[in-house]
Amino acid sequence: MDPIVISTWKHGINSNIEAYRILSEGGNSLDAVEAGVKVAENDPEVLSVGFGGLPDCEGRVTLDAALMDWNARAGAVLFLENIRNPISVARLVLEETEHVMLAGEGALEYAILHGFRPESLLTDESTLRFSEWKSSMKKKSEEIHTDDFELKKSKHDKINEDGYHDTIGMLAMDRYGNIAAACTTSGMAWKLHGRVGDSPIIGAGLYVDGEVGGAIATGRGEECVRACGSFLIVESMRNGASPYEACRIACERVYKLNLLTSKNRDHIYQVAFIALNKNGEYGVCSVREEFQYGMFKDGENKLYDSKYLLDDDFNIKPLKK
Numbered sequence: 001m002d003p004i005v006i007s008t009w010k011h012g013i014n015s016n017i018e019a020y021r022i023l024s025e026g027g028n029s030l031d032a033v034e035a036g037v038k039v040a041e042n043d044p045e046v047l048s049v050g051f052g053g054l055p056d057c058e059g060r061v062t063l064d065a066a067l068m069d070w071n072a073r074a075g076a077v078l079f080l081e082n083i084r085n086p087i088s089v090a091r092l093v094l095e096e097t098e099h100v101m102l103a104g105e106g107a108l109e110y111a112i113l114h115g116f117r118p119e120s121l122l123t124d125e126s127t128l129r130f131s132e133w134k135s136s137m138k139k140k141s142e143e144i145h146t147d148d149f150e151l152k153k154s155k156h157d158k159i160n161e162d163g164y165h166d167t168i169g170m171l172a173m174d175r176y177g178n179i180a181a182a183c184t185t186s187g188m189a190w191k192l193h194g195r196v197g198d199s200p201i202i203g204a205g206l207y208v209d210g211e212v213g214g215a216i217a218t219g220r221g222e223e224c225v226r227a228c229g230s231f232l233i234v235e236s237m238r239n240g241a242s243p244y245e246a247c248r249i250a251c252e253r254v255y256k257l258n259l260l261t262s263k264n265r266d267h268i269y270q271v272a273f274i275a276l277n278k279n280g281e282y283g284v285c286s287v288r289e290e291f292q293y294g295m296f297k298d299g300e301n302k303l304y305d306s307k308y309l310l311d312d313d314f315n316i317k318p319l320k321k
């Protein structure tokens with residue numbers, strides 16, 4: 001099979017290069033996705049992943065990462081601090097333990113025990129953005145002359161807006177036709193301390209079934225978790241949907257649940273999905289406009305605009321195949 005790498009957002013382009021290099025040399029898709037997303041983890045200019053990722057509401061950078069292969073082997077770390085490459089800790093969980101997930105302090109201890117060096121993941125840029133956010137919150141609370149409860153509430157309002165969260169998710173197929181997936185993220189900026197998103201949750205942020213294909217997600221993690229987005233996609237493909245149709249089904253589900261849980265229709269959160277089936281066919285769909293993905297295929301690495309579900313009035317657009 002011809003190798004293929006697809007990943008989320010613009011920063012996927014650089015990550016694809018490393019993943020595709022490994023595939024071109026005959027490497028397997030699990031090694032490719034791990035090495036690929038590490039590029040984004042190491043890049044301080046990527047403000048939503050690894051080193052330089054924006055912190056939570058207490059100024060702490062907490063990371064989620066996971067990977068899964070064609071044999072349903074999976075490893076994940078949740079709420080991990082001070083480790084630049086959480087994806088490689090997730091890989092260790094997959095390879096060396098009988099578990100799927102390690103979280104928080106335990107994940108950190110496990111990483112250190114296996115030679116990972118703890119370090120601050122804050123950069124000048126992320127520290128500056130955090131201070132700006134803090135001052136804007138303070139100003140907001142002073143303006144409304146209210147108490148601490150209101151400050152917390154206004155923090156929530158801010159957290160609930162879209163923005164400052166762009167996981168790198170990657171799907172790859174190697175020349176043996178095996179698919180693997182990885183996700184790694186600092187999650188939503190300014191999130192509550194302790195919050196975990198969809199990215200390290202098998203079935204939500206990513207899922208692979210060697211007989212069918214794989215899927216990954218990005219966007220508002222809470223919505224994706226509620227919909228079990230990636231699992232839904234793989235099951236839809238198992239039942240005959242094309243990768244695009246399957247991603248669209250997941251977007252429709254996210255939208256439906258969003259309508260059930262949000263108070264008004266002005267607040268439809270963005271979630272985007274990428275799917276790849278075992279024949280090497282792919283599909284991409286986002287709930288709203290403006291999702292981009294990078295694809296390295298047939299020797300070409302390019303950024304594309306995704307198809308999306310909703311029109312400007314938040315109504316579902318008719319299906320075009």
Ligand code: ASP
Nearest residue numbers: 165166167187197219221
């Ligand atoms: N899904 C990630 C999260 O909610 C963020 C993102 O992909 O934009 O943590």
